[in-house]
Amino acid sequence: MRTIKVSEIADNIKEMCIEANHFLSKDMQEALHKSAAEEKAPLGKQILCQLRENLQIAGEEMIPICQDTGMTVIFMEIGQDVHFDGGVLEEAVQEGVRLGYRDGFLRKSVVKDPLIRENTRDNTPAVVHYEIVTGDKVKITVAPKGFGSENMSRVFMLKPSDGREGVKAAVLTAVKEAGPNACPPMVIGVGIGGTFEKCALMAKKALTRPVDAGSDIPHIKELEEELLAEINKTGIGPGGLGGSTTAFAVNINTYPTHIAGLPVAVNICCHVNRHTVRVI
Secondary structure, three states: OEEEEHHHHHHHHHHHHHHHHHOOOHHHHHHHHHHHHHOOOHHHHHHHHHHHHHHHHHHHHOOOOOOOOOEEEEEEEEEOOEEEEOOOHHHHHHHHHHHHHHHOOOOOOOEOOOOOOOEOOOOOOOEEEEEEEOOOOEEEEEEEEOHHHHOOOEEEEEOHHHHHHHHHHHHHHHHHHHHHHHOOOEEEEEEEEEOHHHHHHHHHHHOOOOOOOOOOOHHHHHHHHHHHHHHHOOOOOHHHOOOOOOEEEEEEEEEEEOOOOEEEEEEEEOOOOOOEEEEO
16 A cells, blocks of 8 residues: 555646646647648648747746647646545545646636626636546646636437438537637547447547557547548638648547447547646
């Protein structure tokens, strides 16, 4: 059994909130640079170059990459041989977010009640997903999610007979309806299978997979590649102003499902697709 102080969790989450809002992950940086070099549409290329310049300024001057610093989504993979000491884990996680947004001077965008709409003034509560895994370590993924793209996400409860083509049609429908509103180039997270809520969670987590790492399942990797090619043929392009770079990647996660269902969730993220990962 390994003991971890909850204060260590809070400290790391604080730093990760600041890091994720100021620096893109290496895979996202490379995708942006590659697309800027390869985009043929003049206006699309100009926008990609501006996004690249924005990224550089954000890092050098410690200004957030985007003014929407998001609602914080956190994935916690906790080894079953870990014991937490010094307080309540959930409280420590929320404290880390609170301190990160305060000390990082990040915009607070969370309202306490979805109808009354009073701002909590510290960007809490975060949305936290816990998973118990083997081992004695804790893997933390912090992914601030802006709502320009979040609002464009969809869940489709397809019939089993819709099959592979139905899944493709659902993803393309979501992307086309999102158009410029999701701040393209996008990263498309897709969850297939499970239940109504499981497919949505898989789609969200798919956004944290590196954009240069395809699925380990051959036929799913093939589907990812087909969808990416078709999405980039839509002509939506950078900023929604035309071009061949509408998406950087399509990341698909799957799970077993019921004989009577084919749930599909599409969680779209904008060109920054912020996330950072640490293992404690």
